[in-house]
Ligand SMILES: [Zn+2]
């Protein structure tokens with residue numbers, strides 16, 4: 099009897115982790131942490147509860163809500179293999195090292211150390227899209243998920259059942275990547291993300307155009323346009339969008355986005371236009387310190403920088419310089435989660451990480467670029483795969499999504515954290 103135990107990421111976004119137990123093998127699919135609350139401990143997802151007796155850990159992509167707890171396994175003594183694409187390992191390393199750095203800075207007790215990352219590195223098994231790897235009697239096939247460079251979905255064939263675990267997916271083409279193609283062999287159980295089960299995104303091309311026009315309109319005011327972006331995926335996409343639309347101003351790239359871009363360029367197989375990205379990166383200037391940042395603000399310019407939700411990175415420097423300049427702008431490029439500095443700014447006009455709070459007078463607007471399927475694409479995805487059963491997770495609206503699917507004649511469930519589903 100095969101079972102799926104949900105360690106987290108149920109009816110919420112964050113700390114995805116699913117333990118697939120075939121009776122013969124135990125395979126852990128993703129092992130992430132909750133970013134808004136890294137210490138979230140109802141205990142379900144702790145390595146002590148999961149057990150270290152695993153036949154393999156598979157990471158769909160680098161984001162910490164999927165990968166953040168994996169080093170913790172090695173800290174607790176896990177000695178087995180972790181599988182992911184080379185791109186995912188490379189990018190996750192940046193994020194893992196950053197978590198250690200942040201924990202040190204905040205004086206928090208660390209869950210894992212550099213040593214654990216080394217142990218992980220020794221046990222990493224790099225897999226590629228198109229490959230199938232055996233784990234005991236099961237076989238795991240790797241597919242491109244279209245979400246961020248390196249992202250994959252896993253199709254596990256246990257011999258008895260086929261289970262597709264999507265991780266985060268995007269089916270539409272963006273300027274950075276091609277969307278995932280839901281052209282799968284027979285899938286019995288589809289375990290899928292439902293981040294935007296209640297939202298339809300506007301068409302990408304239209305959004306890109308609106309964004310580029312806004313950049314041009316704001317540059318005409320002679321000010322700087324700050325484009326806060328996630329380091330992995332969004333920053334590179336923005337470089338490409340700016341290039342495609344012929345933005346005529348110096349472009350800067352700052353923060354962790356610089357290292358992420360260098361790494362992403364090593365894996366052209368995940369990119370739609372690798373040569374264009376290479377050019378856009380070489381054309382962009384990368385400020386090395388606050389003096390250079392100050393110079394970047396001197397004339398009309400566009401600065402693509404972390405943090406994507408405004409809570410740190412060089413953005414924290416830039417906003418102090420421009421918040422009261424009406425000709426300057428902040429164009430956000432992704433959803434701003436509740437509780438973040440970006441959400442607070444949109445809701446109140448105040449930038450809060452500063453002790454006093456800055457009363458922001460410059461122009462600001464949110465452009466809803468997303469690396470996830472919207473509602474329509476999620477339904478189309480299920481329809482294309484046509485599984486026996488859908489298990490919805492990684493979304494606040496997972497239960498509603500399942501009710502809607504049931505109305506369309508599908509069988510499905512939206513488990514809660516800690517629940518075990520027999521398949
Ligand atoms: Zn993700």
Ligand SMILES: [Zn+2]
Nearest residue numbers: 161163164266
């Ligand atoms: Zn995610």
